[in-house]
Amino acid sequence: MPSPAAPLACVIIDDNEINRLTLERAVQRHDQLVLAASFPDAVEALSYLHAGGVVDVLLLDIEMPHITGLELVKLLPEPRPAVILVTTHAAFAVDAFELQVLDYLVKPVNYARFCQAIARVMELPLVPAPAPAAPVPAPTDISTTGTDLFVKTGGKLLRINFEDVLYIEALSTYVLLVTEKQKHIVGGTLKNIEERLPFRHFVRVHRSYIVNLHRVEALEDNMLKLGQHEVPVSRGYQDELMQRLQSL
Template sequence: MNNSTPIRIGIVEDEALIADHLAQSLEDLGYQIAFIADEAAETLDLLQANNTIDLLLLDINIHGALDGIDLANQVNRLYSIPLIFISSNTDAKTLERVRYTRPAGFIVKPYTLKDLETTIGIALFNYYDGEIGNEKSESPSSVNSSFFLKDKHAFVRLDFGDILYVEALDNYSVIHTGSGKHIVSQTLKSVEQKFSGNNFMRIHRSFLVNLEKIEKIEPKSVTISGKEIPLSESNKSELLQRVNLF
């Protein structure tokens, strides 16, 4: 998926060797490391400087006056980012504090690569509402610019602006971009609903197109990236209303 941006993960861990091992494990799973920090103040500064963080992994015992749970509360107040704790602290009092931060997951040390893969995959799936769409926030920056697709062991970001058109294939849909295509296990109707508000339109029972990518409109078809796509008579009037005619 060359046109997709890998998921960026921030790590908060005060043991340098563990942090390095965790970073390498995440990279092996296809994720990108946004930063590594060992205390709360540094983490908050890095989050402010990095506005494209998709997930934060937190140890509970970290350097500084605030522990990982205190930091999680600060992050929840300031940002909309899923949090996963990685810790050996599993006593009842600690877990009670953790519970109120509503984390997306909790991984107990020592962990395995499979623990990371499974917990992060489920957390991202739940937080970003499945393979397509991000309906947790109403801000245009998160809803109208990108979504996540499952790619082997990871979830990767795909920008709406990179999409040319979507084609129906039985109960699947094929998302065509300038550099390739991606098959998702959802009907075109489902994709259309989740793409609403992002300048896409159903112009045929089998095609959903990005209006900004249309190069030519003819009586029975439109052309996108050199491909002729059928245009239904019933959709023609709405299409002409939605594009800018001079």
Template sequence: MARLKLLIAEDDVVIAQNLSLSLESMGYEVCQAVSSGEELLLQVHQHLPDLIILDITLDGKLDGIETAAMLAKATRVPFIFMTAFSDKETIDRAKQTNPHAYLVKPFDARTLQSSIELAIHNAGTWQLQPAALPAQPTDTVEADNFLLHDALFVKVRNRLEKVMLEDIVWAEAQDIYCNIKTRTHLHLVSQSLKNLEQRLPAGQFMRVHRSYIVQLTAIEAIEDNNILIGGKQIPIGNTHRDALLKRLQIL
């Protein structure tokens, strides 16, 4: 029988290494150890783990609970929380994501292994299953991102941060998520690029590639088949090139 493949999200390098060694000694395969929720969301579709073990406190903008909530929308991979916190507020937040186990540090190897086996048993599958297709955008307000006339609200940890549309310079597809780049920050949001495109004003933004949307006024130069914005080269798709050039004033 193939070994169970586990993915770890832990911001403490020493703890992550020790945990990996313990899991390997138990007969599990640790396919990756990451330190942030953003990394986890990108790696899960590459490695297709059987189980994820994640700390609630992580590097980056997403904590473990927010990461798990996004994970649950996109996959059916079971996950276990591990944390040094056992207060009611943290546990209540964690419960909303329906974790398969909740381990409070420090825990011993027997407790860890029992939690893993129970999580896999309760999940009923060892393979990543396709998630339900995301709902199409409607005029109603959604939980993660809110559209105003001139701004988006992006969820960062336990608050919503206002992002002015005029500050967005490009957006990039990351599987079922996307990165939104402003002049000062990079946000990972739980929206597909297609959904985001429908939310951005077409007069100001344009899809220039299957994986990229740019703000037209942010374009600094076009070199060969690339758009240059803030030192980043963004490819121009063949099907978008003519439409892009028509919208630029070329002398």
């Protein structure tokens, strides 16, 4: 944290524009805060954070597409900023505090309650400002053993069993590896990881999706069902997909 005399740099992440603007006004109204950045998308915010973007306080929505607030907390670079979750559902409180977030605000946010949360941040011990982090590397350094791949995610090498991967989704400068229980964010493009996948049962079905054919349960109305997930199939990939499905 900065010294008590210096304002705290706040970053807001909320996909709802009205909620995001409400939080921006609350930050601007508080004389101990400064708005460093505001994002409608967790993926865009993650790029900012991993690139060493300044943040002391993270005001974070929970229910967002692609990456939820709870998933994003697990991906934050160290040292982590103070995290205040903001959501419409109090039911997430138990999961939130298991991740050691500082506070939990329920929408619509009351300004007095907002100030109370910021006061808790200001009571935290001072820590040295982190050096700018290196950008998240593209997944060019991957190795395989059987059905496993080692991929770089969150600044570390992680071993993933690709038989558990349902599909891979392109998100800006990241790709999302989705399993039934987890999501893993890897830097780089979908084309990059497609070229390096050693498994023939992974096939591109859309400009933004690669699927594991071994996990496909059904194809209906140009939508693939994989567990609780659905992935669209583009017209240009339909013929190849049907050939691959019939050859399994």
